[in-house]
Amino acid sequence: xxxxxxxxxxxxxxxxxxxxxxxxxxxxxxxxxxxxxxxxxxxxxxxxxxxxxxxxxxxxxxxxxxxxxxxxxxxxxxxxxxxxxxxxxxxxxxxxxxxxxxxxxxxxxxxxxxxxxxxxxxxxxxxxxxxxxxxxxxxxxxxxxxxxxxxxxxxxxxxxxxxxxxxxxxxxxxxxxxxxxxxxxxxxxxx
Numbered sequence: 001x002x003x004x005x006x007x008x009x010x011x012x013x014x015x016x017x018x019x020x021x022x023x024x025x026x027x028x029x030x031x032x033x034x035x036x037x038x039x040x041x042x043x044x045x046x047x048x049x050x051x052x053x054x055x056x057x058x059x060x061x062x063x064x065x066x067x068x069x070x071x072x073x074x075x076x077x078x079x080x081x082x083x084x085x086x087x088x089x090x091x092x093x094x095x096x097x098x099x100x101x102x103x104x105x106x107x108x109x110x111x112x113x114x115x116x117x118x119x120x121x122x123x124x125x126x127x128x129x130x131x132x133x134x135x136x137x138x139x140x141x142x143x144x145x146x147x148x149x150x151x152x153x154x155x156x157x158x159x160x161x162x163x164x165x166x167x168x169x170x171x172x173x174x175x176x177x178x179x180x181x182x183x184x185x186x187x188x189x190x191x
Contacts, residue, residue: 023161029154047149048149062125070167
């Protein structure tokens with residue numbers, strides 16, 4: 001009896017993860033990418049602002065500000081054993097970090113880093129629609145001449161997936177520069 005119940009639970013987790021991932025892929029939008037490249041040989045701090053339509057107060061926007069720390073987002077890494085700290089996967093979604101990692105591996109998704117550490121600094125409500133919040137934070141980053149912080153929009157209930165999509169696009173943007181840096185490092189060591 002336990003085995004059947006366990007199988008149903010695992011299948012439900014897979015459906016929940018699949019639904020959450022699909023939702024995040026469809027609804028995540030990167031408004032403003034980070035300009036500065038990620039560091040392929042050390043930890044990179046990536047500040048972000050994630051905006052989501054509030055599921056509680058219609059017409060308001062949830063503002064999640066924080067920092068993602070990506071350790072060595074290079075192309076050459078040890079075996080696939082990613083760690084996600086601060087992503088709160090064991091919350092209301094009904095699945096945990098291990099289920100999420102298995103979900104990615106089964107679909108052939110590998111993440112070019114060993115550790116992703118999210119630190120949410122603030123969680124606020126912007127009293128206004130999502131479009132107004134996008135304009136407000138875009139203008140704010142522009143006025144501050146902030147080239148480090150990414151601005152993205154994603155569903156409130158799968159914000160973790162939106163953050164991963166964001167950081168993976170940042171890593172993908174830097175592939176050519178990373179290869180150049182890795183080759184330069186290799187040549188320096190050979191000299």
